[in-house]
Amino acid sequence: MSSDIFQDIKNDFPIFSNQINGKDFVYLDSAATTQKPNDVIDSVVHYYKNCNSNIHRGIYSISIEATELYEDARSNIGKFINAKSSHEIVFTRNATEAVNLVANTWASQNLKEGDSIILTEMEHHSNLVPWQILAKKLNLKLNFIEIQPDGELILDKLDNLFQENAKFLSLTHVSNVLGTINPIKDIISKAHEHGITTLVDAAQSVPHMPVDVQDLDSDFFVFSGHKMLGPSGIGVLHAKKTLLENMEPFLYGGDMISNVSLREAQWNDVPWKFEAGTPNIAGAIGLGKAVDYLNQIGMDVIHKHEQELYNYAIDRFSELKDFKIFGLENKHSTGGVISFSYSDFHPHDIATILDGESIAVRAGHHCAQPLMEKLGVPATTRASFYVYNDTSDIDKLFNGLQKVRSVLT
Ligand SMILES: Cc1ncc(COP(=O)(O)O)c(C=O)c1O
Numbered sequence: 014m015s016s017d018i019f020q021d022i023k024n025d026f027p028i029f030s031n032q033i034n035g036k037d038f039v040y041l042d043s044a045a046t047t048q049k050p051n052d053v054i055d056s057v058v059h060y061y062k063n064c065n066s067n068i069h070r071g072i073y074s075i076s077i078e079a080t081e082l083y084e085d086a087r088s089n090i091g092k093f094i095n096a097k098s099s100h101e102i103v104f105t106r107n108a109t110e111a112v113n114l115v116a117n118t119w120a121s122q123n124l125k126e127g128d129s130i131i132l133t134e135m136e137h138h139s140n141l142v143p144w145q146i147l148a149k150k151l152n153l154k155l156n157f158i159e160i161q162p163d164g165e166l167i168l169d170k171l172d173n174l175f176q177e178n179a180k181f182l183s184l185t186h187v188s189n190v191l192g193t194i195n196p197i198k199d200i201i202s203k204a205h206e207h208g209i210t211t212l213v214d215a216a217q218s219v220p221h222m223p224v225d226v227q228d229l230d231s232d233f234f235v236f237s238g239h240k241m242l243g244p245s246g247i248g249v250l251h252a253k254k255t256l257l258e259n260m261e262p263f264l265y266g267g268d269m270i271s272n273v274s275l276r277e278a279q280w281n282d283v284p285w286k287f288e289a290g291t292p293n294i295a296g297a298i299g300l301g302k303a304v305d306y307l308n309q310i311g312m313d314v315i316h317k318h319e320q321e322l323y324n325y326a327i328d329r330f331s332e333l334k335d336f337k338i339f340g341l342e343n344k345h346s347t348g349g350v351i352s353f354s355y356s357d358f359h360p361h362d363i364a365t366i367l368d369g370e371s372i373a374v375r376a377g378h379h380c381a382q383p384l385m386e387k388l389g390v391p392a393t394t395r396a397s398f399y400v401y402n403d404t405s406d407i408d409k410l411f412n413g414l415q416k417v418r419s420v421l422t
Contacts, residue, residue, distance in 0.1 A: 018310060019318055022401050025050040025306075029401065036371035039406045044189050044217060044350050044397035045375055046239045049299075053242055056302040057295045068294055069268060069285070083294050086301025087284075093304045094234070095225040096251055103257070103284040104297050107248035108216040109139040111235035112183070114250055114263040114287065115212055116143040119233070121151070122261060123210070124180055129154040131174050131182040131209070133166055134387055137189055138380040140214040144183060158184070160387060164191035164340030171200070175207040182211045186218035190379050190388075190395065191340035192323075192350035194218070198229050205230065210256075216240055220399070221319060221349045223312040226251055238296060242400075243303035247296030250287070257283040264289035307400075315400055320348035322398045326407045327351075333414055339388055352379070352393040355414060358421050360394040366420055370413040 023029040026048045029038055040048060060082065064075040068083050088099035096102060105111040124130070130144050134157050148155050156174045159167045182204045187194050201211045212233035218224055220241035226234050233256070238247040262269055262280055269289040272279045280286045307315065323346065330336050335356040340346065355363055360376035367374055375395040378385045385391060396410060 018314075019400065019403060025052070026401050027051060027054070033371045034369060039370075039372040039409050041396040041398065041402065041406065041410060042373045042375045043220075043240070043399035043402075044379075044395065046245065047220065047242050047399055048401060049244070050242055050303075050306050052306050053244065053299045053302045057244060057299045060295045060298050067291055079294060082298045082301070083292070086297045086304075089301045089304050090249060091251075093308065094219065094251060095227050097227060098254060100282070100284055101251055101254050101257065103250040103252070103287045104292055105235075105248040105250050105287075106246055106293070107239070108214060108235045108237040109248075111233075111248055111250035112140050112212070112214065113143050115233050115235075115252075116147045118260045118263050119210070119252075119256060120144075120147055120181060124151055124153055126152040127154075127178055128180040129156050129174075129177050131156050131158065131179050131184075131204075133158040133184045133195070134160045135164075135166075135188045135191065135193065135381065135384050136183075136185055137214065137216070138382070139216070140183055140185060140212075141383070154178070160193075160384075163342040163344075164188065164193045165343055165345065166193075166195055168196075168200070171203060175204070175209065179204075179207065179209050182209050183214070184212075185214040185216075186224075187215075187221070187347050187349075188340075188381075188384075189217050189350065190352050190381050190384055190393065191343060192217075192346040192348065192352075193340060193343050194222075194345045194347055196345075197231070201230055217347070217349070220307075221312075221347050222316040232256055238300035238303065241300075241303055242306055243300035244293075244296040247293045247300050249300075254283060257287070260287075262286050262289065266290050268292075310400060316347070318400065319398050320346075322402055322404065322407060323348035323351065325404050326396070326410075329407055329411045330414075333411075334418075336414075339393060349399070350395060350397045352395045354390060354393060355417065356421075358417060360392045362421060363394045363414075363417050366417045367410070367413045370409070370416060372410055372413045374410070 064078040066076040068080040091099035091102045210232045213231045215236040219236040234251040239245040266289040339352045364376035
């Protein structure tokens with residue numbers, strides 16, 4: 014595919030053939046969830062129409078086909094993030110469940126009273142609340158890497174945090190509010206020098222830029238299918254195989270066992286040890302197709318496209334009075350996200366008026382309330398871009414924002 018692919022890309026997404034409120038639909042909330050291309054929808058329909066059956070147990074043809082599709086998706090996703098082996102890919106419901114899995118298995122088994130966990134002030138609640146609960150249960154300390162006003166992490170004090178009995182570090186690769194790309198390779202390498210195990214919340218990076226888990230050397234790495242053109246209800250935990258092998262299971266039941274007697278059970282090999290019960294088979298197959306679709310465009314091409322949109326948007330919005338972009342001076346933005354305030358208009362009012370123009374943006378705290386507190390606002394309005402957005406969407410947002418002013422003043 015050439016980069017002018019973006020011109021006609023909306024045709025691949027059936028939702029854009031609908032009019033909403035009598036107008037062409039402008040979707041600018043991909044940081045929350047993404048739209049689905051025909052390839053992904055068709056793969057899910059294909060499974061239900063042609064080989065709907067349970068996996069790993071049937072010895073009849075369609076069950077064998079379903080098992081192959083499910084396991085092929087696993088290896089496809091493994092290659093996409095350059096995992097050493099597809100056996101390092103555990104299917105979960107979403108990034109949130111993957112963080113909870115690690116908190117309830119590796120972290121519960123390896124952390125003890127007095128240890129500390131390092132997080133950052135820009136975490137999504139998904140990578141904060143599970144650690145708060147674990148800290149209360151085990152008497153652990155939580156320490157936070159602070160952020161500076163431009164939205165970048167303050168890394169000078171990292172060594173001090175390492176000295177405070179730190180055993181685990183969990184941080185987001187890309188902020189869902191500010192778009193900041195954190196220098197995680199560097200941070201992970203420093204953490205490893207201190208014997209600290211790491212988790213990367215890659216919910217906002219894997220969909221938007223090339224990632225290589227071997228190069229990053231992350232111990233645990235989580236993301237969600239629905240934010241990268243895949244179905245909802247399917248997510249991924251990547252972990253180094255030796256870690257997975259030494260962890261106790263998260264959930265217990267069918268498929269995660271190798272042998273069961275009335276009073277005892279032995280566990281299956283990894284990754285199946287962590288996939289108790291019937292999984293989201295159609296979701297995994299759809300996510301495998303989403304990866305094919307993204308690969309056809311190229312992750313570096315997608316990253317560049319979003320940065321171009323971001324630069325175009327910044328230029329256009331500079332014409333608006335009292336318009337403030339949070340983290341604008343941030344040098345390491347993905348380009349996928351713009352969080353803003355506009356005069357003293359409430360983000361919910363802005364989003365509601367834009368909805369009348371058939372423009373979908375997000376208003377609220379974006380599941381990052383501590384970050385809102387740091388920014389000194391209860392909420393922001395957020396526009397986020399993806400493969401199917403183009404400059405005409407930004408022009409429509411610009412016109413919509415002018416309408417917001419005329420309605421609210
Ligand atoms: C940075 C980040 N982490 C984690 C999540 C949680 O993703 P999910 O709700 O799919 O588990 C999100 C969702 O917005 C996110 O933006």
